Amino acid sequence: MEKRVKKTYICKGVKNYSVDYKKALTHLPFAGDVALFEVLTIGKHTQVQSEQIRNVKIIPGDVIMAAFGTRYATEQFEGYLPSEIADEYHILGAGGTVGILHSSHKKFEKTGPTVLRLIGYAVDGNNNIINTKKMCAHEMLAFSGAGSSLTKVILSIGSSMDSGKTTTAAHLVNGFKNTRYKTAFIKLTGTVFTKDKDLAYDMGADMVADFGDVGFPSTYMCREEELLNLYETLLAKVSVCSPDYVVIEIADGIFQRETAMLLTNHKFMAGIDAVIFSAGDSLSAVQGIKTLQDMHINATALSGLFTASPLLMREVKERVSLPIFTIEQLSEGAAMNVLGRSIYKTA
Template sequence: MKLHKIKPSNFKKTIICRNVSSTLVNKSIKRTHLPKAGDVAIFRIKEVGKHTRVQTVNGNNRYILPGDLIMATFGNRYATEQLEGYLPTEYCTNYQILGQGGVIGTMASIHSKFELVGPTTVSLVGYVVDETGQVINTKYLNHEAPLELISPSKTQAPKVILSLGTGMDSGKTTSAAFLTRGLKLAKKKVAYIKLTGTAYTKDRAMVRDYGAKMSLDFSDFGFPSTYMCSTRELLILYKYLFDKAKSIAPDVIVVEIADGLLQRETSALLNDSVFAQNVFGVLFSATDSMSAISGANMLKELNYNVIGVTGLFTTSPLMVDEVRNASDYKVLLGDELMSKEIIDTLEQSKKTEVFENKMAANNGIC
């Protein structure tokens, strides 16, 4: 087994590989090793398309050009506004960059707005290995896997508020950041977790800047993405992130789940009884008035406490009026989320939910 040592100055290390210290590369197995999500490799840029930059370990976005080498990982991606891609099932001469944080795979579809530019293509130089020749995988790197899933009985505090939405770019992260700002003004300590998505630290950085005392995401435990993960694996990941967030003793943990309610992992989590029992309420972001109401209705049918609806649609006074006139859901504008009075809204939402549940129970008896 012949290993090649590559100088760090000769490649750009993507942020998902920030905990990888090895620079040993095995080129001989690139045609025979079937990669798993998180497997680290060196890739050469062949043709620049949609992705013109990669996010590197210090958070900076560096431009990439044909011939450049990058250290990245194989993974899957689900992004309705961008790319869909998967782990390769066989060796390919060309792979595609699926995510700017360093996710590589084979593209299955691309949004029509990027069809002309196309994806950025790369070739596989070789896999990054340790001194024994084992391919390095970023998932849970330097961490011992937990033996049990998250248990609601062990997590009675702090409050967990979910930031959910109708889909990608509906305003989930902005809403989470605004809520964090309001809670901070109300003298509450907030931790933020982005539980699902594709590696890229822009969202966690935004919520941190708006006042989160701790800001985490799935990539902290080496996940290049969470697409195609099992529900069990997501719950274990959540336990890791939750326990880390609890270390600062926050009053509230804001948990953002990527994409929309119909997406594979989002739907699985919301329908999981273990995950659901730990949730105080949901802040729901939507792109338009109709989806705000229909999405909130879906959450209510799953017995979630809908604190309020917000998101992109709130930039239109007409759509705000539509939601207010056609539903009983509280519309939360950006200024309201960023006000210290938001703490009163949270408390009132829970009281209202308890009252409605009692009324429903009484009606059922009658």
């Protein structure tokens, strides 16, 4: 009996396909190429996110549909597209991103990645490999910067992965809703998984979107032009609800490739009205603000994990003059009075 294919979230748009087994022996994949894999051993990922946005348990012998991609996650995995045909591949992200593991956080060294065997590529009626990014290419808009003039755009960035920027963004959304403003949320970069935009929606966002909506298994190693076009596209998607505010989260820390690329792009930053910087401790908060100033960005306010500690907040307040908000204060709308400040240094 043929095994049921467990389709991951990134492959949600793949409907009619056949499997080309021969291409598995000859084709080096591009980001977004869809394939079927057999689960060999279970490592870090014991579940994948399905097309129904449900966490599905996987066991050895299962067949999953996923897409090749990359990952940059300092607290988890670093992984890339294969440079040669391999016997084994790895789940890099639960949303369906598969590649070759390059490094992992020490906490996963013993567990390792979940290991897969490539069965074959999913192909269309013309025997072309189905690619999630190409499937959505008709939706992509060229960057113009005009969309940001229709709403106020707030950028949520952080010192590193797990510094609190997603929580900051979600509670900021909640604060806007509690003060009766229509709000949208965009997760602009990262590895596909809907958790962050789902949280923002649960916290009151009128509309949410992320890069996975247009077929990106990951944004790691994307070209700068591609990132700008992605921003334009997602902003247009959420603008249909006519939001007063759009909160945008960029993944990982400000030293990460795509984050730094966007923060130093004047065309992108020209459309940003305010920056909320999240940090895990007092040192990263203070030095993060100085690093942003070196990028000619004046952050609007601070939040993040360090605000859970009154002592850490006091250390920061003694060294930085910016407003500092706990997540409770963000939900109460306390940040509203500082969101109009300019983020650029004057010449």
